[in-house]
Amino acid sequence: MSPDNYPNVMLLIAAIAVGLLLCLSIWNHRKVDKTKRFCSACLAVTESIEGGSTKTINDFGTKIKTRGAKCSSCGSQEATIATTLLWVSVIYSGDYRVLFVGPYRYLIRRLK
Numbered sequence: 001m002s003p004d005n006y007p008n009v010m011l012l013i014a015a016i017a018v019g020l021l022l023c024l025s026i027w028n029h030r031k032v033d034k035t036k037r038f039c040s041a042c043l044a045v046t047e048s049i050e051g052g053s054t055k056t057i058n059d060f061g062t063k064i065k066t067r068g069a070k071c072s073s074c075g076s077q078e079a080t081i082a083t084t085l086l087w088v089s090v091i092y093s094g095d096y097r098v099l100f101v102g103p104y105r106y107l108i109r110r111l112k
């Protein structure tokens with residue numbers, strides 16, 4: 001391989017990397033289970049929160065910390081949202097129920 005080919009090789013590697021990321025995001029999106037819903041018991045003790053019910057998990061600086069047992073009928077779990085600073089949780093805000101529907105996707109409702 002001559003040095004003249006190096007830019008093409010770098011371009012090819014970049015194209016493959018972008019392609020893989022695209023495939024991964026499409027694959028993750030396909031795995032979202034749209035049939036999953038909170039059960040009526042969980043809906044009764046929670047209320048919807050602003051900004052929709054489905055979010056990506058890896059929002060910058062926020063983490064969902066689940067606790068307790070999963071609901072036996074819908075599989076949702078009690079959780080706290082932690083705002084983190086350099087991987088250390090500094091602020092916990094509110095109590096929620098979260099239901100994971102796919103990789104990096106969840107439904108969330110605030111506990112009443």
Ligand SMILES: [Zn+2]
Nearest residue numbers: 039042071074
């Ligand atoms: Zn439930």
